[in-house]
Amino acid sequence: MKWTRAVHHLAELAEKCGDLPASFFRFQVVELWAFGELLDVPRDVEVIEVALVTDLPVDEVPWLSEPAGAEHWANSTRLSRNPISAVWRSSEAPVWNHRIERPALIWSAADGIHEEALVAVSDGTGELVRTAAPTPEELRRRLEDELAVSLRALRRANQDYTDRRWSPGKLTPYSDALWRTTTGYLDLLDALG
Structure with missing residues (x-):
């Protein structure tokens, strides 16, 4: 555009x-x-x-x-x-x-x-x-904090999906949430690696 x-x-x-x-x-x-x-x-x-x-x-x-x-x-x-x-x-x-x-x-x-x-x-x-760029150490700490948040969310999303896997109703909201959370976690893991 x-x-x-x-x-x-x-x-x-x-x-x-x-x-x-x-x-x-x-x-x-x-x-x-x-x-x-x-x-x-x-x-x-x-x-x-x-x-x-x-x-x-x-x-x-x-x-x-x-x-x-x-x-x-x-x-x-x-x-x-x-x-x-x-x-x-x-x-x-x-x-x-x-x-x-x-x-x-x-x-x-x-x-x-x-x-x-x-x-x-x-x-x-x-x-x-634009804001100032973080130092490499600040960026690393930020990514570590986000990874910890993301891991907690991944565990919750996985449990939500598991709990509803065979229940009646749409599974899409739970599978989409699990997919997004997994994608975020893996992105952060790659960035730290």
């Missing part, structure tokens, strides 16, 4: 983050961060990469998983209909990791849309609003 269209989608998502009623979902999105190609120089991009930070505890938002209600939130904000790849994060831990490198804060519940960041992204000067 064209750079201007990508920036338009990002700005539209930031507006939607601020427009949703606080009591409508099981969780609240409290920050929207951009990362990846959109923080580079203007050019056509395949997908807009964002991190959505929720008010949920860390254990409810392991790496590459979706909190309960995320699909409904994505439909309400049109996130699911746009070329946006979102990862979910907890406000109780840093947003960055090995994949979310030097993100830029676009919107927060506390301050609304960060106009300076949106202008920088639009102008192709996203580098000016």
Whole structure:
């Protein structure tokens, strides 16, 4: 997609983050961060990469998983209909990791849309609003913390799937959760290896 269209989608998502009623979902999105190609120089991009930070505890938002209600939130904000790849994060831990490198804060519940960041992204000067890079030791500690959260989540997802494996009803929500949690765990394990 064209750079201007990508920036338009990002700005539209930031507006939607601020427009949703606080009591409508099981969780609240409290920050929207951009990362990846959109923080580079203007050019056509395949997908807009964002991190959505929720008010949920860390254990409810392991790496590459979706909190309960995320699909409904994505439909309400049109996130699911746009070329946006979102990862979910907890406000109780840093947003960055090995994949979310030097993100830029676009919107927060506390301050609304960060106009300076949106202008920088639009102008192709996203580098000016990105966070500082962690040291190798900080990154390693972050990945170790995320791996521990991910392992706990993997055990829970596996048990949920096992408990419902032969029960009546749809198994898809449990198998999808197990798949996402497994993918996140293996990604973190590879990053640490």
